Amino acid sequence: MAAPWLQRWRGAYAGPSGPLRLVRLHGVQRSSWRAAHAAAGAFGAGPHPGPPQRAANPGPGPHPPPVATSREKHARIVQGRPDQPAEPKVLRISIIGAPNSGKSTLSNQLLGRKVFPVSKKVHTTRCKARGVITHEDTQLIILDTPGLTSPMKAKRHKLEAAMLTDPWDSMKHADLVLVLVDVSDHWTRNSLSLEVLKCLSQFPHIPSVLVLNKVDLLKKKIILLGLINELTEGIVNGKKLKVRSEFEYNSSSPAKTVLKVTQTPPPENRARESPCQLETDKAQEGSSLDNSSDVKASESSLDTEAREQKPYKYGDQKNRKGWPHFQDIFMLAALNGEEVDTLKQYLLMQAKPGPWEFHSRVLTSQSPHEICDNIIREKILEYLPLEVPYGVTQVTELWEEGPSGELIIVQNLVVPRKSHKLMLIGRRGALISRIAQEAGQDLMNIFLCDIRLKLKVEVKS
Ligand SMILES: Nc1nc2c(ncn2[C@@H]2O[C@H](COP(=O)(O)OP(=O)(O)OP(=O)(O)O)[C@@H](O)[C@H]2O)c(=O)[nH]1
Ligand SMILES: [Mg+2]
Incomplete structure (x- = not known):
């Protein structure tokens, strides 16, 4: 300590x-938000074991509220009275x-x-x-x-x-x-x-x-x-x-x-x-x-x-x-x-x-998609030399709730060069798996639900 x-x-x-x-x-x-990361499957992070429990009645209190996973719901809460x-x-x-x-x-x-x-x-x-x-x-x-x-x-x-x-x-x-x-x-x-x-x-x-x-x-x-x-x-x-x-x-x-x-x-x-x-x-x-x-x-x-x-x-x-x-x-x-x-x-x-600006259920004004992009980008910044993250375009291809209530996200990382693609994927896909795993873990702590995050890498045509 x-x-x-x-x-x-x-x-x-x-x-x-x-x-x-x-x-x-x-x-x-x-702080406990930097949770330990478990091993991940290549190119994606499966559902994480033992996600934090979503509070029965999230709201004011000692625990910060989670962020809603749907863009519409989040906007409703942020713009709500x-x-x-x-x-x-x-x-x-x-x-x-x-x-x-x-x-x-x-x-x-x-x-x-x-x-x-x-x-x-x-x-x-x-x-x-x-x-x-x-x-x-x-x-x-x-x-x-x-x-x-x-x-x-x-x-x-x-x-x-x-x-x-x-x-x-x-x-x-x-x-x-x-x-x-x-x-x-x-x-x-x-x-x-x-x-x-x-x-x-x-x-x-x-x-x-x-x-x-x-x-x-x-x-x-x-x-x-x-x-x-x-x-x-x-x-x-x-x-x-x-x-x-x-x-x-x-x-x-x-x-x-x-x-x-x-x-x-x-x-x-x-x-x-x-x-x-x-x-x-x-x-x-x-x-x-x-x-x-x-x-x-x-x-x-x-x-x-x-x-x-x-x-x-x-x-x-x-x-x-x-x-x-x-x-x-x-x-x-x-x-x-x-x-x-x-x-x-x-x-x-x-x-x-003075009057509050937000409902007490609001944690951030950022949309769930913005948060996701930022967190994935953070990992790319952390692990790759600057020229790679600066050239990446993030395209979310899928964002939907799975059969067990998990959030499924598929994001395509579009890079300008083949060399960038190889760097981003890493040896036998080790780096991209790690990025998906760590980003998935962070997102789970933000949304308080299971996350299935799959990352793809593509060279801009
Ligand atoms: N050792 C140590 N590292 C810290 C501390 N606070 C932040 N860092 C590290 O400093 C680096 C930059 O932190 P950020 O929070 O991204 O800094 P920032 O001011 O928001 O940076 P920009 O958004 O680029 O302007 C990260 O690697 C953090 O982990 C601290 O109190 N101690
Ligand atoms: Mg900053």
Whole structure:
């Protein structure tokens, strides 16, 4: 089990007259949606043994609802009148960030069911899509977006127009924006991309939250403190940060790390300075933190108090690295769900009174066919070099309910070259079988029914 070391810092805790809070948070269990895959028959995946049971009365509650398998039924549910509670609350959340920062992984984890495609290749998400979380009287609408990219890169990689415009469009409908940064990427983690800064500057009135993702990949967690300082320009929630860390080892209690983030209020409030302290468990194995003796030592201190606070000029993004208007910061590992529940609770708290947009039975606005295409494409992206997935056209030939209630899907993957066909099929059909098997398993977890998925590969005539 992952060590429960992660922590969250909430600037809101340190309001000028706000109370001091010591926050100790624990990680959550690894998500179960990545089920183990059984062996498959060549070119197809048969019905899977022991599918998850469809709830007798799917709807609101602790389990996210399944997606309807028929396009018509799904459209009826999505367009149907929401089952408004007496005092509904709602929050539309746009998730933006560089390609591959983990936006779709986080969206899936928040939803509790995988409905968005995820892969290690960039530009997995091709257009914006909505996920819906309904919890008691609150509805969160998550807008997963394609990674923010520049028109030049979009042209070079022949990306569809929607990939440039959709993240911006999603901001128009958002009440709050989560900005994801992949902290494991040495090249990009020290600054927000120009596109992210442009997007934030264009919508400065939308509250923004910084989410540092993939912290599980960091050997030295201490660098998070420096990153926070750079990505926020040392200012969060209108106050300057004074980031300091202390590592403490107490032989009578489990070893733990205490990270201290102190906020310095604006000059007029300085007399009421209120620190916000965070406490975490000891960093994971591999961390460079020294806990070998009964010591209390200050390992690093990033004091931003003395630094001149530059006013943020909109349109001046080229010279900037961070955004000084974040209202909060989270550090998490979306892949294994670490601290995702903490973020979810926070988002639920941010919801404002307002009518729900969807019925509580809606999990995503994507149609069943879109979900299926995306999931199959995800596998092709995951296992093949980029030139192959980019050339594949997916044609669904059959989508019908079988005699035992299973969903039968036959999809033809049309490729431009014979060499691509051979790569996609793999030796003795091993790769295409694996793709069908894994996609079938994912679809079963989305639709909560047996799936018979058959994939064919054809060269474009
Ligand atoms: N180790 C680790 N990997 C992660 C984490 N979150 C996401 N990933 C991986 O990062 C890769 C990209 O994840 P996606 O969710 O597809 O990223 P994205 O931002 O939606 O990417 P685009 O749609 O291409 O913009 C995948 O291989 C994920 O498994 C994390 O917290 N830890
Ligand atoms: Mg994505």
